[in-house]
Amino acid sequence: MQEDILINWSPQETRVAVVENGALQELHVERTLERGLVGNVYLGKVARVLPGMQSAFIDIGLERAAFLHVADVWHRQPDGEPPSLVRNTQPQIPIEKQVFEGQVLTVQVIKDPIGTKGARLSTQISIAGRMLVFLPQDDHVGVSQKIPPALRDELRSRLQLLASPQGGGLILRTNGEDASDQELSDDITYLRKAWARIKEASLRLPPMSLLHQDLSLLQRVLRDFVSNKTQTIRVDSREQYDSLRAFGLEFMPAAATKLQHYKGERPIFDLDAIDDDIAKALGRRVELKSGGYLIVDQTEALTTIDVNTGGFVGARNFDDTIFKTNLEATQAIARQLRLRNLGGIIIVDFIDMVRTDHQDTVLAEFRKQLGRDRVKTNASGFSQLGLVEMTRKRTRESLAHMLCEPCPTCEGKGIVKTARSVTYDIFREILREARQFNPREFRVVASPKVIELFLDEESEHLAGLSEFIGKPVSLQSDSAMGPEQYDIVLL
Structure with missing residues (x-):
């Protein structure tokens, strides 16, 4: 599918729309006064240790204390294995034996504050570059699982040769699959310099200081969003276009060639009716082309999605009508999850299907559509009640929580008294x-x-x-x- 990225910039807000064949698939918003924290490195101070929860509250200078779980406390693993491979086999050291109140730690934000919860932290630092992720505390060398297995051993061997002189772990990202040794070496040099700046700042600055800030949304577009199917990246600000092009030519030259400055008189988001799609994504009801519809309800604990046939009566019999509606709904649901950035536990109530082969086909198509997501998803089979339970990694606020607030009249109930x-x-x-x-x-x-x-x-x-x-x-x-x-x- 052809993919285009539209960037609407203003001094107070940056909006990025990922569009496939004229349909909005993803929306990313970054506000100057509410910039995300994921990837930022801080010099934190332990405010409180909670043995009963095996966690600690860390003060990093924000309004709410951040949260460090024992599973996110880094310590060197045997034989250079990555923590994810040994976490379940090695007994964990209790948090109270690893950190203490008043201790100063270098920590990184791995999840933004969501709702009433503070940011989630890790003491394992990782710095993302264009093609590599640098793990300065580890010696592990890995390759993204999205790269074909046949290529992984060869790429891992190349990385080990490049990384061995100075140590430190490296993980090859998907867009580094075709990179030359020189490009990988340049990326390693950049990442080592960034880590050196962090270490120097940690010795110089007082606790609760920001040591390293992740790239802005504009820069992350080139680093994270651009793929082989991306045709153009259009920016409606000349100043930001020039700045982004200079950044891209230095660090991501292939992505920089796709940059274009949009000079049209109409607002850039009007080209594909992006604002209309955003307005629809804030509502409960999602219309399907066949006449069916979805009802999306987001709660504190989970999100439910209900599929209904609505006015669709086009199939030869009732079973086929249900099957075709559910099949169409799989694509719409996957798109809504990306567009609304819904995370956590998600329950999908497809219309009940009698035939097992229909269930299998719908589930296979649903997983196929979820496979296009940049965020990790996991969908189980149909439960005894005919529901599909799934999870989608929650890394930032949903679109509704970012753009809206509870109604002052109904106080968030969604209903009012007669x-x-x-x-x-x-x-x-x-x-x-x-x-x-x-x-x-x-x-x-x-x-x-x-x-x-x-x-x-x-x-x-x-x-x-x-x-x-x-x-x-x-x-x-x-x-x-x-x-x-x-x-x-x-x-």
């Missing part, structure tokens, strides 16, 4: 107030819809209440009030 329910709440509140106070008059201030109900259908009940408490009740409409808001004034 006007009649609010009028009955007001009746009960007036009775409660009448037992405690003896005002001359009660005045109800509420939304126009509630006041209208008092004057119309509930007027008889309002008159009866006024007679029962022996006090007049006046009404005042306030259009600024939400559906559930009201005030009872004692006069």
